[in-house]
Amino acid sequence: MIEGRELLFEIEREHWWFESRRKIVYDLFWKKYFSKQTEKLKILSIGTSSGVELEFLSKFGNVLGIDLDEKMVLNAQKNGLNVLKQDILSNNFKDNSFDIVFAMDVLEHIEDHEKAFKEAFRVLRSGGYMFITVPACKFLWSNHDEHQFFPHKRRYNKKDFLVLLRTQNVEILKCSFFNFFLFPFITLVRLLNVSSDSQLKIPNKFVNSFFKTIFSSERYFLNKINFPIGVSLIAICRKKCAE
Template sequence: MTSPSRSPFPSSSYGQLAQAESGHWWFRVRNMVVLWALTKKVKPFNSLLEIGCGTGYVLEGISRAWPKIELYGSEYFEEGLEHARKRVPAAQFRQLDATLLDEIDRYDVVGAFDVIEHIEQDETVLRNLARAIRPGGSLVLTVPQHRWLWSQVDEYACHVRRYSRAELVAKVQQAGLQVSYTSSFVSLLVPLMWLSRKRTGKQHDPMSEFNIPRWLNSSLEAVMQFELLLLKTGVRFPVGGSLLLIATKP
């Protein structure tokens, strides 16, 4: 999902993204992190809205884990929704600019997974999401972290920012929510991530992060599975390429 004030993610990329997600270490591991967070850090829920659902890859994983709940997805671009509807036919989808979301006390859980970093008016969106959550419900966010990791990859992805933990916590609290959990992830791979991004030049091929050797893809996923195991034992990483945040509505 992208703010209208930014150059949109190329519509042709949604097809490539839909094909790549299920086999790529990053998307597979992020789904594992999200599902673990929903299982262990959020109280039982009957309805969930994903803002900026893209091709529906995360919602597909959630639907398999909780087949009986009400699932909703919104996306700024119709091109993404075409794939999402096929992936999760039981969910209800709509095209939506998150800055215009006006529902009140509607969902048990609202999730936005690598979405709000694309939106100039992120504080407006967070207020909208907070309003849409039922009292006692939860917000689950993942965002790219650390400004010092900014690179051409972020520019291609139409990111407006990479967050610091303090910035995201403050904005979520200002939206009226109580932050209950935060942790970095993609932490063990930060040195490799930093080196890779510093070597990225102006002629960066945006699909190069998908077109990696199978052995490397498997190796990176194995490292991340070990990292997830540490998260499950209670480790909270202070540094990482991404940040997970969970908040509740009083």
């Protein structure tokens, strides 16, 4: 596990899945809602892992990351990133503290995900945005979920995900499946319960580049449509202003 944590920075920087997700975040979120933004935004990233995503998000504002894994936090701090060892369930942030909150593949790791979601919106200012991704389709549950660096508690159907989003006073701007084009292949791998050891490795250059090209191309479609199925779900929400 320690070796896995040391490798995670390299994996999150170069693996096709993480690179593609960053491209989707940029096109679907930053370009659409903040292309004319001039002031620095105050951003909270929940579950910062190795810190690669923080480096990416820091281009768009002042980013604070929180994570429960002490080794991850220390490594991120050594790389000059603003990260605290803190639990979203018991954080000490004031109400309306952040312009944007990111929870990318985090809620599935938290037992009380409803409270985590509630806290994320409490610290988000009125009119602020939240960007969320979670693993989708309960039937895809496999050893991949159980043998993550940090194991999953659940996968989400879209109906359940929408129910969770609507527990707070939010405007749902986007809710779609993604990782649609690779869904048949990934479904086959998961249903066959193929060993999850590959999550600790970056595929060879050809495979990595091929998968990245396919997955990242979804950003051109997600701006116009919602995919009917996929390996993950994505949501963009805006906190409604208090009446």
